[in-house]
Amino acid sequence: MRIKLTLAxxxxxxxxxxxxxxxxxxxxxxxxxxxxxTGKRAKVTGSGRTDAGVHAVGQVAHxxxxxxxxxxxxxxxxxxLLPGDVKALSSEExxxxxxxxxxxxxxxxxxxxxxxxxxxxxxxxxxxxxxxxPDEALMKAACAEFIGEHDFAAFRASGSSAKTTVRTxxxxxxxKSCGVTFLxxxxxxxxxxxxxxxxxxxxxxxxxxxxxxxxxxxxxxGARPKEIKTMPACGLCLMSAEYF
Amino acid sequence: MRIKLTLAxxxxxxxxxxxxxxxxxxxxxxxxxxxxxTGKRAKVTGSGRTDAGVHAVGQVAHxxxxxxxxxxxxxxxxxxLLPGDVKALSSEExxxxxxxxxxxxxxxxxxxxxxxxxxxxxxxxxxxxxxxxPDEALMKAACAEFIGEHDFAAFRASGSSAKTTVRTxxxxxxxKSCGVTFLxxxxxxxxxxxxxxxxxxxxxxxxxxxxxxxxxxxxxxGARPKEIKTMPACGLCLMSAEYF
Numbered sequence: 025m026r027i028k029l030t031l032a033x034x035x036x037x038x039x040x041x042x043x044x045x046x047x048x049x050x051x052x053x054x055x056x057x058x059x060x061x062t063g064k065r066a067k068v069t070g071s072g073r074t075d076a077g078v079h080a081v082g083q084v085a086h087x088x089x090x091x092x093x094x095x096x097x098x099x100x101x102x103x104x105l106l107p108g109d110v111k112a113l114s115s116e117e118x119x120x121x122x123x124x125x126x127x128x129x130x131x132x133x134x135x136x137x138x139x140x141x142x143x144x145x146x147x148x149x150x151x152x153x154x155x156x157x158p159d160e161a162l163m164k165a166a167c168a169e170f171i172g173e174h175d176f177a178a179f180r181a182s183g184s185s186a187k188t189t190v191r192t193x194x195x196x197x198x199x200k201s202c203g204v205t206f207l208x209x210x211x212x213x214x215x216x217x218x219x220x221x222x223x224x225x226x227x228x229x230x231x232x233x234x235x236x237x238x239x240x241x242x243x244x245x246g247a248r249p250k251e252i253k254t255m256p257a258c259g260l261c262l263m264s265a266e267y268f
Numbered sequence: 269m270r271i272k273l274t275l276a277x278x279x280x281x282x283x284x285x286x287x288x289x290x291x292x293x294x295x296x297x298x299x300x301x302x303x304x305x306t307g308k309r310a311k312v313t314g315s316g317r318t319d320a321g322v323h324a325v326g327q328v329a330h331x332x333x334x335x336x337x338x339x340x341x342x343x344x345x346x347x348x349l350l351p352g353d354v355k356a357l358s359s360e361e362x363x364x365x366x367x368x369x370x371x372x373x374x375x376x377x378x379x380x381x382x383x384x385x386x387x388x389x390x391x392x393x394x395x396x397x398x399x400x401x402p403d404e405a406l407m408k409a410a411c412a413e414f415i416g417e418h419d420f421a422a423f424r425a426s427g428s429s430a431k432t433t434v435r436t437x438x439x440x441x442x443x444k445s446c447g448v449t450f451l452x453x454x455x456x457x458x459x460x461x462x463x464x465x466x467x468x469x470x471x472x473x474x475x476x477x478x479x480x481x482x483x484x485x486x487x488x489x490g491a492r493p494k495e496i497k498t499m500p501a502c503g504l505c506l507m508s509a510e511y512f
Contacts, residue, residue, distance in 0.1 A: 034389040081390055099386070109389045142343070145278040145353045146325055146505075149393065202446040261390070 026118040027095050029054075029068075029102075031083040033110035035257070036149060041074045041083070050074070050110055054085065057105035062091040071128045071265035075217070077257030079150065081113075082132075082264035086124040122267070130194065130266040131214060135207040135223040136259045151204050152259035158230020160198060166229035167196035167207070169239040170222060177246035179222055180215035181254065189215060189246075196222070208263070217254055224253040270362040271339050273298075273312075273346075275327040277354035279501070280393055285318045285327070294318070294354055298329065301349035306335040315372045315509035319461070321501030323394065325357075326376075326508035330368040366511070374438065374510040375458060379451040379467040380503045395448050396467075396503035402474020404442060410473035411440035411451070413483040414466060421490035423466055424459035425498065433459060433490075440466070452507070461498055468497040 031054065039047030043055070054068045071084045093101055099112035106112070121127070136151040138144065143153055170193045177189040192212040199206050207223050225242075228234050234251040242248055275298065283291025287299075298312045315328045337345055343356035350356070365371070380395040382388065387397055414437045421433040436456040443450045451467050469486075472478050478495040486492055 032388050032390055034393070079390055081388070103386060108387070108392065111387050111389055113386055113388070142347060142357055143352070143355050144276050144325070144357070145355050146276055146323055146394070148352065149278070150390070 025090065025095065026086055026088050026122060027098050028116050028118040028122060028124065029085045029087070029099060029112050030114045031070075031085060031110060032081045032113050033079060033083070034149075035074060035077050035079045037109060038076065040076045040078070041070050041072075047076075050080075050083075053107055053110050054102075054112075057102050058087060058089070060105045061101055062089050064089070064091075069124050071124045071131065072213070072262075074260075074262055075257055078260045078262065079258075080262040083262050084124050084128070084265040084267075086118050086122060124265070127267050128213070128265045129268050130210060130212060132208065132210045132263040132266075133214065133219045134261045134263050135209070135219060135255065136204050136261065137207075137223075137227065137255070138204050147204065149258060150261070152256045154205075154227055154231075156231060158227050159232070160230070162232065162236075163198050163207075163226050163230035165236045166226040166239055167198060169236050169243065170196045170209075174243045175246060176215055176218055176243070178242040178248040179218050179225070181217035181221070184216035186215055191215065191218070196226070198226075220255045220257065220260055221248070221252060223255040223259070227255065228252055269334065269339065270330055270332050270366060271342050272360050272362040272366060272368065273329045273331070273343060273356050274358045275329060275354060276325045276357050277323060277327065278393075279318060279321050279323045281353060282320065284320045284322070285314050285316075291320075294324075294327075295329075297351055297354050298346075298356075301346050302331060302333070304349045305345055306333050308333070308335075313368050315368045315375065316457070316506075318504075318506055319501055322504045322506065323502075324506040327506050328368050328372070328509040328511075330362050330366060368509070371511050372457070372509045373512050374454060374456060376452065376454045376507040376510075377458065377463045378505045378507050379453070379463060379499065380448050380505065381451075381467075381471065381499070382448050391448065393502060394505070396500045398449075398471055398475075400475060402471050403476070404474070406476070406480075407442050407451075407470050407474035409480045410470040410483055411442060413480050413487065414440045414453075418487045419490060420459055420462055420487070422486040422492040423462050423469070425461035425465070428460035430459055435459065435462070440470070442470075464499045464501065464504055465492070465496060467499040467503070471499065472496055 043049045043052040066087045068087045095117035099115035137154045138147045139157045173192045195210040287293045287296040310331045339361035343359035381398045382391045383401045417436045439454040
């Protein structure tokens with residue numbers, strides 16, 4: 025039986041989703057918990073990798089098991105075996121042919137930041153500090169440049185191994201709540217560091233360090249202006265992966 | 269010169285406000301930073317102690333120094349010398365006779381909780397998990413019982429050394445925002461664990477485990493019913509101390 029798991033984690037103390045020789049990964053913690061529960065080693069495949077320090081409330085993963093437990097209850101059996109900073113929120117039997125990575129059609133990320141001159145210890149774990157305050161209308165104009173199918177070559181970190189750099193962004197929205205500003209981005213998929221670089225461009229545009237036209241030009245010519253910073257990992261959270 | 273400091277801290281990795289022989293306290297970290305800045309040891313007095321794991325966004329403290337720096341800029345000089353989980357948000361010259369502890373007239377605490385059957389790693393640092401969902405009207409009725417001057421003997425932890433257990437609660441309100449429920453309590457002062465025990469009573473009333481009448485009786489006779497649990501420290505945050 026293939027099980028589809030939805031996972032939430034605080035990425036602060038992880039080297040990222042993917043198992044590595046050195047460092048504590050989310051994937052490895054989930055695989056260990058599955059082994060403790062079922063007595064068998066199983067590979068846990070995520071909808072995609074999240075980097076060191078990046079959080080998730082809707083990471084989707086699959087694994088194959090013959091453990092005699094209804095799929096809907098699998099996550100409850102798994103949770104006591106997981107550490108406090110990663111938990112399964114639900115589980116179900118995956119439809120035929122389902123692959124958490126290959127079948128993903130759409131992903132939503134949220135980038136959170138707070139605006140203040142002085143660091144606030146109660147925000148810093150889940151949001152980046154931004155100062156001076158970015159203008160909301162300028163940020164929204166910058167968001168609009170990203171909508172649609174583009175070549176995001178200028179918006180990925182070096183070391184990215186993706187075959188194509190063309191992606192479709194379905195939505196990029198700015199909202200505010202509880203003292204935090206959220207940039208919510210929904211797309212067909214994202215390149216290495218793409219959301220953090222987009223956030224840097226949008227916040228930079230809001231602060232007047234670059235214009236919406238500069239973003240348009242970067243999407244057209246594939247070169248990233250030096251004004252666009254990669255925002256820190258702590259502000260990023262994988263909200264959902266959708267499969268239709 | 270006496271300086272009034274406003275501090276924010278993530279209490280997770282502290283043994284509490286007050287310096288102790290074993291454990292890392294907020295007070296000690298601030299005193300160390302003051303020593304690094306001024307070259308002199310100075311006692312930093314808080315508006316009150318917060319327990320291990322309890323957070324603050326508006327702890328007020330005072331210290332005496334002859335360091336040649338305008339009082340309004342003192343916090344900016346201090347912050348680079350403080351660890352990431354405690355920062356000063358502002359500083360000013362204290363009025364004559366000011367004492368952060370003795371002069372405090374009013375304090376506001378917030379207790380945060382989220383309602384879900386399954387633990388969520390992204391809430392657990394700053395909110396307690398509650399399940400099943402408490403009824404909001406029942407919680408509000410329970411809140412009303414606390415308003416006014418009462419003997420809170422039933423609502424303090426053993427080991428409390430306060431001379432009198434009479435306190436005045438000015439407000440106790442339930443609000444919801446960003447997926448979290450907040451109990452905001454404002455009072456003349458609070459006994460050891462008093463807000464966490466009040467939160468346990470109010471949430472318990474919301475879950476139907478006790479009634480508003482049970483709370484009234486406990487305030488009258490000084491005995492705590494066994495249905496009232498002390499809620500975990502992680503949900504508690506000192507919001508402000510006021511001095512008029």
